[in-house]
Amino acid sequence: MFMYATIEGKKFIENHAKQGTGGWVCKTTDAPIQQITVQHTTGSPAFEPGDLGVQNVDVQHLWCPKCGKKPDAKKLQGSHIAEMNLVRLH
Ligand SMILES: [Zn+2]
Secondary structure, X not given: OOEEEEXXXXXXXXXXXXXXXXXXXXOOOOOEOEEEEEEEXXXXXXXXXXXXXXXXXXXXXXXXXXXXXOOOHHHHOOOEOOHHHEEEOO
């Protein structure tokens, strides 16, 4: 299964973080960027044979412990994210 992040999360990293020795860190405070994995659904209902339909995806949610607050995994869990708002992580 592939790992995904949201477009919003990608933008957050681009604007807020820099590459540290052990991963992403905050540009201003050097705090290590935190992440949690939450399961979401993506895609749309299958209308034609061969359509992939709604799928479960694991999405990484990223935050800075100094400047932001931890995402509420319980609230996020199972919510739908459009495919266009997801980026695949390598
Ligand atoms: Zn920060």
